[in-house]
Amino acid sequence: MRIARLLWRNAFRHRLRTFLTVLGITIAILAFGMLRTVIGAWYAGVDASSASRLVTRNAISLIFPLPISYKDRIRQIEGVKTVSYGNWFGGIYIDEKNFFANFAVDISSYLRLYPEFILSPDQLDAVERDRKGCVAGRKLAERFGWKIGDSIVLKGTIYPGEWEFVLRGIYHGRDKTVDESQMFFHWDYLNETVKKLVPRRADQAGFYMIGVRNPAQAAEIAATIDASFRNSLAETMTETEKAFALGFISMTEAIVIAIRLVSYVVIIIIMAVVANTMAMTARERIGEYAVFKTLGFGGFHIAGLIFGESLLISMTGCVLGAALTYPAAAVFADALSQYFPIFNVEPRTILLDIGAALLVGVVAAVFPAWRAVRIRIAEGLRHLG
Amino acid sequence: MADAREPIVSIRNLFKSYRRGSQIIPVLEDITFDIAEGDFLALMGPSGSGKSTLLNLLAGIDKADSGSIRVGGVEITTLDETELARWRAINVGFIFQFYNLIPVLTAFENVELPLLLTRLSKKERRTHAETALRVVGLADRMDHYPAQLSGGQQQRVAIARAVVTDPAILVADEPTGDLDRQSAAEILNLMERLNRESGKTIIMVTHDPRAAEKAHSIRHLDKGVLTDADR
Numbered sequence: 001m002r003i004a005r006l007l008w009r010n011a012f013r014h015r016l017r018t019f020l021t022v023l024g025i026t027i028a029i030l031a032f033g034m035l036r037t038v039i040g041a042w043y044a045g046v047d048a049s050s051a052s053r054l055v056t057r058n059a060i061s062l063i064f065p066l067p068i069s070y071k072d073r074i075r076q077i078e079g080v081k082t083v084s085y086g087n088w089f090g091g092i093y094i095d096e097k098n099f100f101a102n103f104a105v106d107i108s109s110y111l112r113l114y115p116e117f118i119l120s121p122d123q124l125d126a127v128e129r130d131r132k133g134c135v136a137g138r139k140l141a142e143r144f145g146w147k148i149g150d151s152i153v154l155k156g157t158i159y160p161g162e163w164e165f166v167l168r169g170i171y172h173g174r175d176k177t178v179d180e181s182q183m184f185f186h187w188d189y190l191n192e193t194v195k196k197l198v199p200r201r202a203d204q205a206g207f208y209m210i211g212v213r214n215p216a217q218a219a220e221i222a223a224t225i226d227a228s229f230r231n232s233l234a235e236t237m238t239e240t241e242k243a244f245a246l247g248f249i250s251m252t253e254a255i256v257i258a259i260r261l262v263s264y265v266v267i268i269i270i271m272a273v274v275a276n277t278m279a280m281t282a283r284e285r286i287g288e289y290a291v292f293k294t295l296g297f298g299g300f301h302i303a304g305l306i307f308g309e310s311l312l313i314s315m316t317g318c319v320l321g322a323a324l325t326y327p328a329a330a331v332f333a334d335a336l337s338q339y340f341p342i343f344n345v346e347p348r349t350i351l352l353d354i355g356a357a358l359l360v361g362v363v364a365a366v367f368p369a370w371r372a373v374r375i376r377i378a379e380g381l382r383h384l385g
Numbered sequence: 386m387a388d389a390r391e392p393i394v395s396i397r398n399l400f401k402s403y404r405r406g407s408q409i410i411p412v413l414e415d416i417t418f419d420i421a422e423g424d425f426l427a428l429m430g431p432s433g434s435g436k437s438t439l440l441n442l443l444a445g446i447d448k449a450d451s452g453s454i455r456v457g458g459v460e461i462t463t464l465d466e467t468e469l470a471r472w473r474a475i476n477v478g479f480i481f482q483f484y485n486l487i488p489v490l491t492a493f494e495n496v497e498l499p500l501l502l503t504r505l506s507k508k509e510r511r512t513h514a515e516t517a518l519r520v521v522g523l524a525d526r527m528d529h530y531p532a533q534l535s536g537g538q539q540q541r542v543a544i545a546r547a548v549v550t551d552p553a554i555l556v557a558d559e560p561t562g563d564l565d566r567q568s569a570a571e572i573l574n575l576m577e578r579l580n581r582e583s584g585k586t587i588i589m590v591t592h593d594p595r596a597a598e599k600a601h602s603i604r605h606l607d608k609g610v611l612t613d614a615d616r
Contacts (some may be wrong), residue, residue, distance in 0.1 A: 002494065002501055009489035291485045294446055295499045295546075296474025298467055377446040378438075381481070 007308040011316075014281075017131050018313060021277045021345035024316025025360065028270035028322065029353050033325035034332065035263035036349045042249060042256055044342035048177045051112060053213035055223055056208040057244075059235040065204035066234050071227060074208060079221045082211035084109035086187055088206075091154030091163060093144065099338045100140055102154065102183040104190035113211045116174040123148070123169035130222065131189050133168035137180035139337060140197075141170045151224035152183075159194060159201075210238070267356045274364035277311045282368030289372045290380025299373035303365075306372060310365035313359070318357030392419035393553060394443055399452030401438055401609075407614045413509040414436050414609045416452070422553075425580045425587045427600035436590045436607040437558055441491050443588065444477050444556040457553055474502050478547030478585075480576075482559035483488070492518065492542045493527035499550045507508040517545035521575060537568030544575060555579065557589040561596050573599045 012018050040047075056074065058064035064202045075083045086105030094099065108128055111117055119127075119135060127133035136146060139181065146152065165185050173180050187205070195202035212221050222238035239247070249256065275316045282289075289302050325345050333343035398415040412435045420426055420443075428436040439448035443454055445461050446469075448572035449498045456460050457476060463473060466491050479485075486495045497514040505513065518527050521541040531539050542562060547555055557576065577599050589600060597603050605612040 002497065005494075006487070006490065013489055057405060287485070291481075291487070292498075293470065294473065294479050296470050296502050298470045378441050381446075381485070 007305065007312055009178045011309045011312045017277060021274060021313055022317045025270055025314055025357065026139050026320040027232035027317050028266050029030065029321025029357060030324050030328060031266050032263050033322060033345065033349050033353050034239055034328060035259050036352055037343060037345050039259055040254055040346050041340040041343045042351060044177065046242055046249065047376065048179065049245050051157050051218065051240065052212050053241040054210040054212060054238050055219060055241055055244040055358060056210060056225055056236045056238040059237040065206055066208065066236065068203045068205050070208065070266065074210060074225055077213050077221060077228065079214060079217050079323050081213045082109055084113050084209045085205035085207065086110065087190060089159065090157045091189065092157060093154055095186055098225035100181055100183060103375040104187040105184050106187050107184055110209065112207050113142065114204040116178045117171040118174055119169045119171045130166055130168050131186055132164060132166050134165040134183055135169040135171055136167055136183045138170055138172040139341065143337065176344050177342060179341045181337060184309060191252050192301035266362065271360045271363055274310065274314055274360050276365065278306065278364045278368045281309065282306055282372050286375055286380045287383035290375065290377045302372050303369040306369040307362065307365040314357045314361035318353055320354045337369040391422050393422040393457055394420035395455040396443065397453040399442065399454065400450045401442060402450055412609050416611050418604065418611060420586065420588060422586055423584050425599065426589065427597040427603045427604060428588065428590045429603055430606035431595055435609040436606045439606065440556050440558055440588060440590050444479065445473050465486045473488050473551065474499060476552050476554060478552040478555045480543050480547050480555060480557035480560045482562040484543045486539055486542055488531050491528050491530055492523060492534065495542055496545045496549050499546060513549055515548040520548065521545045536564050537571055540564060541575065548579060553586060555585050555587045557587065559591055560589060561593055
């Protein structure tokens with residue numbers, strides 16, 4: 001207990017120096033936590049994916065559609081439980097900066113595949129009965145102040161024209177990993193309109209979402225689906241939802257790697273700062289450590305004092321930095337919700353914060369402790385007076 | 386005349402040198418002498434004569450090149466660092482010229498510090514530390530930090546810290562060197578009392594003839610060589 005008190009008093013002996021060091025660690029841990037949260041947000045779609053869902057798309061590229069007739073053939077494949085389908089609509093609400101994901105889907109089957117999207121039965125009934133009905137996520141509705149019954153007009157980019165919808169349902173996520181910033185409307189509404197305007201683009205789906213009975217058979221079912229359409233005009237590529245999401249991320253992998261590297265660099269920089277502080281501290285106290293040794297304290301005790309002080313400083317910064325990560329992430333998520341619909345500080349990020357702070361505390365103390373333990377008492381005592 | 390008492394410190398053919406670059410500088414040469422149990426010895430000599438080095442060697446905080454140092458029957462030159470640290474904690478109390486108190490600890494906490502290495506309970510540590518501070522007349526200053534105490538008071542706290550584990554030997558390196566005349570006299574009286582009443586063997590390095598007057602015996606060192614005892 002006395003040693004703990006000594007550690008505490010030693011750590012705050014030079015208050016300004018300690019304050020600035022703790023501030024540096026706090027900012028570094030905050031930056032590290034935010035960068036890790038950004039990486040986590042990048043992978044949010046992967047984390048939210050289900051092992052029981054497959055995605056089938058055109059084997060050439062996602063931008064090429066598949067005939068809607070594939071739906072019935074896929075449904076007949078052994079192990080397939082549910083088949084839904086849809087198209088990326090890419091509509092703009094008022095202005096391009098109001099970006100959000102919007103899809104034309106077969107709403108009933110789609111929501112059966114996504115039980116994590118919670119929609120009340122009466123709202124589901126209302127949207128199913130209204131051809132122009134749409135469903136929006138809670139965050140999206142809050143962002144634009146939409147209420148049930150509101151009319152929403154999107155400007156088509158892939159499908160030109162003004163598209164009018166009526167908000168019939170607002171879903172919320174089963175947990176905080178669910179994206180609540182998407183909008184879904186009836187694929188039939190899109191298809192019927194396209195059929196009138198551009199008949200050659202009608203009766204085509206951008207992707208199929210497939211629910212399987214047994215996730216363990218997912219790979220086998222995917223292979224069977226693709227085999228069914230081999231040598232056809234539109235060959236398919238079927239993969240798990242997770243692989244599909246990872247495929248998207250791989251396109252931006254360089255950015256993720258860069259962010260990850262920057263997060264490590266932040267930790268290395270603060271490690272150098274804390275090591276400098278501890279080196280100064282230990283150098284100033286060489287005489288005191290010699291006194292401790294004179295009194296019978298061993299190298300283990302001296303090293304313990306230095307490591308303890310370093311860890312106390314780094315962990316104080318870690319606690320403050322980790323605590324600040326939550327409000328900072330909330331502000332960040334609010335400001336950039338269109339880019340990062342899921343921006344949650346994960347427990348893993350806090351564990352990484354703690355791990356980084358422990359690493360900083362230990363590494364920063366290694367050299368000063370080594371020096372203090374090795375110094376001869378008589379030489380150390382000459383530093384006093 | 387030879388001292389009839391048993392020697393507590395027995396030094397034989399002690400050599401010590403320092404290396405400065407490629408040059409080897411002899412500091413102590415063939416030192417042989419005994420210190421009787423309960424003695425109050427003053428080591429005197431000009432600066433650089435090796436008296437502080439000799440004090441460090443017999444207190445186990447420095448290593449000799451060759452020779453023997455037996456303290457209380459233990460040959461301390463054969464002990465490794467860990468054993469020496471343990472030995473010092475039990476057998477030797479240190480009093481330094483500049484007190485060397487830990488500035489972030491109160492007088493009580495400074496005195497209690499050596500007791501943290503013992504198996505004493507918190508209550509026992511408190512009793513011992515309070516007793517030691519009472520012996521040096523600072524029972525009413527135990528919650529003061531070193532910076533809140535005068536030089537003389539700080540040195541008394543240092544003496545309390547030196548005696549709190551009840552070691553057989555006290556080593557003092559210029560204990561009055563940083564004090565005014567009155568404080569120095571108080572410290573010397575306190576050391577004399579510890580020697581007389583508690584039977585502590587005191588080995589003191591000093592330049593000050595007034596300090597040396599308090600000692601029972603004086604040994605002079607000159608250029609690393611021990612000269613005859615004055616008394």
